[in-house]
Amino acid sequence: MTLHEELDRLLSTLNVGDEKYAVKAVDILLDLAQRRLASDLHLLPDESRTHLVPYFRIDGVLEPVGRIAGGVNIVSRLKVLASLLTYRTDIPQEGRVKAESTESEVRISTFPTPHGEKAVVRFFVGSGDYRLLADLGYPEDIEQRLQEILQQTSGLLLTCGPSGAGKTTMLYAAIRHLQQPSSILRSICTLEDPVEAIIPGVSQSLVKPETEFNYERGLVSLMRQDPDVIMVGEIRNRETAEIVFQASLTGHLVLSTFHAGTAADAVGRLADMGIEPYLMRSGLTAILAQRLLRKLCSCHLSKESDCEKCRGRKYLGRVVAAELLETEATEVGKAILDRRDVQTVYELAKKSGMVPMLERARRMTVEGVTTLEECDRVFGPYFRKNMSSKLSET
Numbered sequence: 001m002t003l004h005e006e007l008d009r010l011l012s013t014l015n016v017g018d019e020k021y022a023v024k025a026v027d028i029l030l031d032l033a034q035r036r037l038a039s040d041l042h043l044l045p046d047e048s049r050t051h052l053v054p055y056f057r058i059d060g061v062l063e064p065v066g067r068i069a070g071g072v073n074i075v076s077r078l079k080v081l082a083s084l085l086t087y088r089t090d091i092p093q094e095g096r097v098k099a100e101s102t103e104s105e106v107r108i109s110t111f112p113t114p115h116g117e118k119a120v121v122r123f124f125v126g127s128g129d130y131r132l133l134a135d136l137g138y139p140e141d142i143e144q145r146l147q148e149i150l151q152q153t154s155g156l157l158l159t160c161g162p163s164g165a166g167k168t169t170m171l172y173a174a175i176r177h178l179q180q181p182s183s184i185l186r187s188i189c190t191l192e193d194p195v196e197a198i199i200p201g202v203s204q205s206l207v208k209p210e211t212e213f214n215y216e217r218g219l220v221s222l223m224r225q226d227p228d229v230i231m232v233g234e235i236r237n238r239e240t241a242e243i244v245f246q247a248s249l250t251g252h253l254v255l256s257t258f259h260a261g262t263a264a265d266a267v268g269r270l271a272d273m274g275i276e277p278y279l280m281r282s283g284l285t286a287i288l289a290q291r292l293l294r295k296l297c298s299c300h301l302s303k304e305s306d307c308e309k310c311r312g313r314k315y316l317g318r319v320v321a322a323e324l325l326e327t328e329a330t331e332v333g334k335a336i337l338d339r340r341d342v343q344t345v346y347e348l349a350k351k352s353g354m355v356p357m358l359e360r361a362r363r364m365t366v367e368g369v370t371t372l373e374e375c376d377r378v379f380g381p382y383f384r385k386n387m388s389s390k391l392s393e394t
Helices: 003-011 021-035 071-081 140-150 167-178 215-225 238-249 263-273 277-283 330-337 342-351 357-366 372-379 381-393
Strands: 040-045 051-058 061-064 093-098 105-113 116-124 155-160 188-192 203-206 229-232 253-258 284-296 315-326
Touching: 003 021, 003 051, 021 040, 021 051, 021 071, 021 116, 040 071, 051 071, 071 093, 071 105, 071 116, 140 155, 140 167, 140 284, 140 315, 155 167, 155 238, 155 263, 167 188, 167 229, 167 253, 167 284, 188 215, 203 215, 215 229, 215 238, 229 238, 238 253, 238 263, 238 277, 238 284, 253 263, 263 277, 263 284, 263 315, 263 342, 277 284, 277 330, 284 357, 284 372, 315 342, 315 357, 330 342, 357 372, 357 381, 372 381
Parallel strands: 155 253, 155 284, 188 203, 188 229, 229 253
Antiparallel strands: 040 051, 040 116, 051 061, 093 105, 105 116, 284 315
16 A cells, blocks of 8 residues: 555544544654654645645655645644644744654654645654664775774764765764773763754753854863763854864864765865864864665565555665765875865875775665666766766676
8 A cells, every 4th residue: 555545544534624633633644654664744735725735755755645634733733742832823933742652753843835834744763763883784894994983082073964864873873882881981972953862871962053052152061071972963163163173182082964965075165164174184083974875675676566565666775875084094184284175185085995985876786785766866967977987887
């Protein structure tokens, strides 16, 4: 049964005129989204203002599933669950709620449009369900180096990629790796926006960028809390970046994320922010860049469209394509100090042993793990343009 068919079947048991309709419809939507392992649920108002158009994001791809009656009431119900202001429909709002039926965390945001409020529900992995570093599917060489880097007592490990690339999942897995019984006990502190899951034994703080407790203020204060490991949810500006690098140079292992397309691009963006080359060379240990690609289901060679596992999508689950740029490599570090361009840093990193994530993705297409079409979706035309010569050889 397709997602659209199942939702229609479940909603058909409800009466739109029932005063509990919105409550029951929301319960159905949230339950179905979590059972189908959706990361996000989008609810868009249509022109009639009486219906919503739902989309489920599964394995990174949005799927439309028809229309739902009772649009305004359903959005209002979501706002009640997230403790938002139901009477304010003219401003964006964001809140969170813990689902009663599961341990997963749910974030709800609303946004005004000409036809009414759009609502997006994001599902986070439950606090007890985060995986270890070894569970994330990194290539053996990258996983081994990450484990070695995490044993260091100082330096910055930066994870980059677009939204939805698994950056935060990697940070949480790294923290859990540091907590393993075989590891030396260390004081681990985090600054996050939001705190996506509670990790016992870790001091986690929720920063509020619009208040005095932002990343910069939090980092300065946190340095006085005698931390061994600091996790900063995201580097968003020069001020945060400078304090992060100072922390990495003063006896702290720092983990953070950054929006950049590739590991070499991250070096260029940090330079554009005004971060001095000597800080990057001395404080930056490695940059991990990654993307998530859908994996082919075992039914992909079949013409069947009713596979119970993937439900006709031909893809099931995702796999990571990653690259690890290490600045300890002499030539790479020298290029950063000399303010060389991004392409030069990239080429020197390859000579030092970095396997580009585009090459990792290409190998996965050859091995039948994923497809060229999926790589095009994730990387865009950039993929085939850069891989054209190698693809013709296979």
